[in-house]
Amino acid sequence: MNDIRARKRLAVIGGGRPGRKALEEAREVGRLIARAGAALVCGGLGGVMEAAALGAHEEGGLTIGILPGNDPSDANPSIDVPVATGLGYTRNSLVVMNADAVVAVDGEYGTLSEIAYALIYGKRVVGLGTWEIRGVMAAESPDEAVRLALDQPEPP
Amino acid sequence: MNDIRARKRLAVIGGGRPGRKALEEAREVGRLIARAGAALVCGGLGGVMEAAALGAHEEGGLTIGILPGNDPSDANPSIDVPVATGLGYTRNSLVVMNADAVVAVDGEYGTLSEIAYALIYGKRVVGLGTWEIRGVMAAESPDEAVRLALDQPEPP
Amino acid sequence: MNDIRARKRLAVIGGGRPGRKALEEAREVGRLIARAGAALVCGGLGGVMEAAALGAHEEGGLTIGILPGNDPSDANPSIDVPVATGLGYTRNSLVVMNADAVVAVDGEYGTLSEIAYALIYGKRVVGLGTWEIRGVMAAESPDEAVRLALDQPEPP
Amino acid sequence: MNDIRARKRLAVIGGGRPGRKALEEAREVGRLIARAGAALVCGGLGGVMEAAALGAHEEGGLTIGILPGNDPSDANPSIDVPVATGLGYTRNSLVVMNADAVVAVDGEYGTLSEIAYALIYGKRVVGLGTWEIRGVMAAESPDEAVRLALDQPEPP
Numbered sequence: 001m002n003d004i005r006a007r008k009r010l011a012v013i014g015g016g017r018p019g020r021k022a023l024e025e026a027r028e029v030g031r032l033i034a035r036a037g038a039a040l041v042c043g044g045l046g047g048v049m050e051a052a053a054l055g056a057h058e059e060g061g062l063t064i065g066i067l068p069g070n071d072p073s074d075a076n077p078s079i080d081v082p083v084a085t086g087l088g089y090t091r092n093s094l095v096v097m098n099a100d101a102v103v104a105v106d107g108e109y110g111t112l113s114e115i116a117y118a119l120i121y122g123k124r125v126v127g128l129g130t131w132e133i134r135g136v137m138a139a140e141s142p143d144e145a146v147r148l149a150l151d152q153p154e155p156p
Numbered sequence: 157m158n159d160i161r162a163r164k165r166l167a168v169i170g171g172g173r174p175g176r177k178a179l180e181e182a183r184e185v186g187r188l189i190a191r192a193g194a195a196l197v198c199g200g201l202g203g204v205m206e207a208a209a210l211g212a213h214e215e216g217g218l219t220i221g222i223l224p225g226n227d228p229s230d231a232n233p234s235i236d237v238p239v240a241t242g243l244g245y246t247r248n249s250l251v252v253m254n255a256d257a258v259v260a261v262d263g264e265y266g267t268l269s270e271i272a273y274a275l276i277y278g279k280r281v282v283g284l285g286t287w288e289i290r291g292v293m294a295a296e297s298p299d300e301a302v303r304l305a306l307d308q309p310e311p312p
Numbered sequence: 313m314n315d316i317r318a319r320k321r322l323a324v325i326g327g328g329r330p331g332r333k334a335l336e337e338a339r340e341v342g343r344l345i346a347r348a349g350a351a352l353v354c355g356g357l358g359g360v361m362e363a364a365a366l367g368a369h370e371e372g373g374l375t376i377g378i379l380p381g382n383d384p385s386d387a388n389p390s391i392d393v394p395v396a397t398g399l400g401y402t403r404n405s406l407v408v409m410n411a412d413a414v415v416a417v418d419g420e421y422g423t424l425s426e427i428a429y430a431l432i433y434g435k436r437v438v439g440l441g442t443w444e445i446r447g448v449m450a451a452e453s454p455d456e457a458v459r460l461a462l463d464q465p466e467p468p
Numbered sequence: 469m470n471d472i473r474a475r476k477r478l479a480v481i482g483g484g485r486p487g488r489k490a491l492e493e494a495r496e497v498g499r500l501i502a503r504a505g506a507a508l509v510c511g512g513l514g515g516v517m518e519a520a521a522l523g524a525h526e527e528g529g530l531t532i533g534i535l536p537g538n539d540p541s542d543a544n545p546s547i548d549v550p551v552a553t554g555l556g557y558t559r560n561s562l563v564v565m566n567a568d569a570v571v572a573v574d575g576e577y578g579t580l581s582e583i584a585y586a587l588i589y590g591k592r593v594v595g596l597g598t599w600e601i602r603g604v605m606a607a608e609s610p611d612e613a614v615r616l617a618l619d620q621p622e623p624p
Contacts, residue, residue: 004530004548009540062472064549070400070565070589072477080472081532081549084565086400088382089276093246093269097538097552112289113249113272119265120245121538133268160374160392165384218316220393226409226433226556228321236316237376239395240409242556244538253382253396277382401588405558405581424601425561425584431577432557445580 004062008038010149011099013114014048014107014130022048022106025128027055028142029103034061036150041066041099043092044075044082048105053078066095093117101149103139104130124149160218164194166305167255169270170204170263170286178204178262181284183211184298185259190217192306197222197255199248200231200238204261209234222251249273257305259295260286280305316374320350322461323411325426326360326419326442334360334418337440339367340454341415346373348462353378353411355404356387356394360417365390378407405429413461415451416442436461472530476506478617479567481582482516482575482598490516490574493596495523496610497571502529504618509534509567511560512543512550516573521546534563561585569617571607572598592617 010033014026030052033040040056042049044065053063057078065079068091075082085091092110096102096118102125104115111130118125119135126148127136139145147154166189170182186208189196196212198205200221209219213234221235224247231238241247248266252258252274258281260271267286274281275291282304283292295301303310322345326338342364345352352368354361356377365375369390377391380403387394397403404422408414408430414437416427423442430437431447438460439448451457459466478501482494498520501508508524510517512533521531525546533547536559543550553559560578564570564586570593572583579598586593587603594616595604607613615622 005543005550064551066551072566075473082473082566083532083534083551083562085553085562086402086565087246088398089273090243090246090249090398093249094551094553097554098540098550109272109275109291113269113276116265116269116272117245120269135265161387161389161394220395222395228410231317237393238317238410239376239378239406241397241406242409242558244554246554250395250397253398254384254394399558401585402555402558402561405561421584421587421603425581425588428577428581428584429557432581447577 004039007062008150009041009064009099010038010146011041011096011102011114011118012048012052012105013042013095013102013111014052014105015111016045016047016049018047018106022129023051025142026051026105029105029128029146030055030061031059032142032146034059036146038150039064041095043067043095044079046076048107050076050078052105064098066091066098089113096123097121099123101151102126103128103145103149104136106130124151160195163218164306165197165220165255166194166302167197167252167258167270167274168204168208168261169198169251169258169267170261171267172201172203172205174203174262178285179207181298182207182261185261185284185302186211186217187215188298188302190215192302194306195220197251199223199251200235202232204263206232206234208261220254222247222254245269252279253277255279257307258282259284259301259305260292262286280307316351319374320462321353321376321411322350322458323353323408323414323426323430324360324364324417325354325407325414325423326417327423328357328359328361330359330418334441335363337454338363338417341417341440341458342367342373343371344454344458346371348458350462351376353407355379355407356391358388360419362388362390364417376410378403378410401425408435409433411435413463414438415440415457415461416448418442436463472507475530476618477509477532477567478506478614479509479564479570479582479586480516480520480573481510481563481570481579482573483579484513484515484517486515486574490597491519493610494519494573497573497596497614498523498529499527500610500614502527504614506618507532509563511535511563512547514544516575518544518546520573532566534559534566557581564591565589567591569619570594571596571613571617572604574598592619
């Protein structure tokens with residue numbers, strides 16, 4: 001397990017009830033994060049969080065879920081390390097605090113709070129069909145989103 | 157003191173280093189909140205928070221400051237009831253949780269996180285020269301902002 | 313209201329379902345805190361918290377309740393300033409963080425967690441029929457408890 | 469990684485500056501937890517937390533550290549999954565919330581707060597040279613402590 005600590009950690013944030021396109025994008029973002037050797041951090045519940053964790057699992061990645069409730073078993077089945085907080089929505093701050101960079105997919109006000117916190121904490125935030133906020137880098141595809149979040153050059 | 161509990165509570169949120177116009181607006185918002193018989197809730201520190209609390213005090217109002225640090229004496233001098241949380245920026249969620257409605261004046265990413273939380277919690281949010289976010293009611297003046305926040309009809 | 317900030321703040325902690333003796337002691341502790349001109353901080357709910365707040369109100373005191381839930385109206389009727397946290401039991405840390413000293417009356421594991429936090433934060437803790445923990449000063453009566461908490465000399 | 473979620477999680481709590489005996493016991497507790505196939509949860513910093521995590525690593529175990537600060541890199545080198553909270557001492561509640569059972573080794577008031585929270589949350593708490601609190605099962609050795617925490621029968 002000793003290499004887990006060395007991995008970059010990317011948070012994927014987004015709504016609990018997204019449309020089909022956002023779900024597919026989130027899952028692809030999860031796959032790409034795992035393929036890049038990074039760990040995925042998310043809020044641990046359904047919707048974008050679950051799709052991204054599922055994608056990461058498909059590629060053998062590690063997934064961490066920072067939960068609002070106080071029971072680790074609330075996490076979706078694709079979370080390897082559920083972290084209960086009992087903080088309710090206030091835990092949104094902790095989701096992005098635990099990432100090196102953030103990919104936002106779709107999302108409602110909860111996602112907006114996480115974008116705001118990520119920017120407060122000086123983390124890079126890449127958006128995919130999400131809130132247009134000064135400081136968020138817009139991406140056109142899951143591939144571009146994960147490359148930007150990992151600060152990797154575009155392929156030739 | 158027994159009437160304190162019955163008062164409406166309005167949060168004033170905004171940046172710690174605003175320009176002169178925002179400071180003057182925040183102070184006037186504070187005055188109007190106190191004049192309306194409502195209590196003021198804020199983050200307890202400087203800038204918009206301090207100007208609003210000062211304005212409320214000028215009109216004999218009660219002010220509550222929800223602080224990021226763990227020392228109640230961190231609060232600005234116009235706070236009557238400082239509440240230390242030790243939660244850092246994560247306390248932003250608690251500021252708006254403790255208000256019936258919110259007035260946002262100017263502000264940076266911290267204010268954005270508070271706007272997001274207020275909307276998550278279903279509170280009315282009125283904006284005065286702040287982030288333009290779906291769900292935030294824009295006001296043109298401190299007077300309009302406080303009237304909207306208190307859900308009061310416009311004067312004839 | 314400008315004198316509120318200057319008051320000492322004493323937390324009264326204790327169980328939600330105490331026996332009659334503990335309830336009477338808590339109420340008397342609340343009365344004595346108010347009579348001494350100090351504000352009362354507590355967890356805002358029932359049992360010892362409610363009895364102490366009721367006692368403080370009987371003597372015209374100010375009462376602050378730091379609540380586990382996210383709705384300020386959860387507070388018992390004798391709380392002037394309810395502060396919602398949404399932190400669940402984790403809010404116990406905030407109760408004692410907001411006091412200059414602490415009086416513990418009776419109490420179960422929640423009270424034990426508050427005693428521990430008060431001692432972590434270096435606050436004086438006076439116990440009245442509560443956990444016997446190194447660092448807690450034992451008192452024999454509400455009067456002695458409040459005098460010790462306020463660090464006042466015994467009357468001649 | 470898919471088996472990580474299925475593991476039992478044991479928290480090891482204890483002071484940041486223990487004596488040599490407590491450090492050796494904590495390390496042995498960590499080894500035994502890993503050998504039993506359980507994951508180790510702790511506060512992520514030094515002293516008992518670091519010794520237990522080191523022991524778990526010696527046996528190839530997984531270690532999770534719930535940190536008080538907001539920087540995951542604060543964790544000691546034997547933590548695989550650091551979780552920053554920014555909650556200060558208030559994070560003690562989250563350490564035990566994320567465990568199925570708790571082993572307390574030595575410890576000061578921070579440990580006492582964690583013991584209290586574990587008992588609030590209905591978790592089994594086993595003590596090794598720690599606070600004597602009603603509800604804590606006393607163990608005489610690391611081996612007995614881990615067996616009791618995992619609710620395993622004594623070997624013949």
